[in-house]
Amino acid sequence: MASNDLDEHIIHSLKSQGAQIAVWGVGTKLATAFDQPALGGVYKLAALQREDGSWEPKVKLSEQAIKTSIPGMLQVRRYETEQGLIGDMIYDETRGIDPRAIIVDSKDTTRRKPLAKSTQSTDLLIPAMRNGAKVGESEAIEDIRARAIEQLRMIHPAIRRFMNPHEYPVGLDIGLHEVRDRMIHEIRGTQWEE
Numbered sequence: 001m002a003s004n005d006l007d008e009h010i011i012h013s014l015k016s017q018g019a020q021i022a023v024w025g026v027g028t029k030l031a032t033a034f035d036q037p038a039l040g041g042v043y044k045l046a047a048l049q050r051e052d053g054s055w056e057p058k059v060k061l062s063e064q065a066i067k068t069s070i071p072g073m074l075q076v077r078r079y080e081t082e083q084g085l086i087g088d089m090i091y092d093e094t095r096g097i098d099p100r101a102i103i104v105d106s107k108d109t110t111r112r113k114p115l116a117k118s119t120q121s122t123d124l125l126i127p128a129m130r131n132g133a134k135v136g137e138s139e140a141i142e143d144i145r146a147r148a149i150e151q152l153r154m155i156h157p158a159i160r161r162f163m164n165p166h167e168y169p170v171g172l173d174i175g176l177h178e179v180r181d182r183m184i185h186e187i188r189g190t191q192w193e194e
Helices: 009-014 141-151 174-190
Strands: 047-048 054-059 074-081 084-092 102-104 112-114 120-123 168-174
Touching: 074 112, 084 120, 084 174, 102 174
Parallel strands: 084 168
Antiparallel strands: 047 054, 074 084, 074 120, 102 112, 102 168
């Protein structure tokens, strides 16, 4: 049994050294945000529902590009091959996925990743409540845990490693990226180029 300010880095180091530990006593660094003592939360409006029931996408600008919101009724689609998970695409459900099937990195829009249309995929956001009523099925904690372990197993080891991990590809659907870019230019009164 081991304890005393354990975190994922210390545990990884001890395991890689062959430590024969069966029980890990993780407390302080699990129960508190040790390296970032405050958790900031921000709500950003992404769309407004019109009286006719349709949705109007909205964007909030920021001086920091990464903080500019993503407009629309958003969904995340995860793509996988036999080799494992290959990327996640954020798209607007009302527009659907652009036929070009490309994700654009929102931190660096020059980074793009094509995804074959035939690639197996799953939408990740499943509603639990609608109009104040429960619409989702309850899941046993064991099933949630098993799914999380399986999804982590499917991520490439270079992404899972602690030291200098590669970044898992997550990006905007190219059509959504272009809509967002156009909206930003319209708000700023600058010219948008396709």
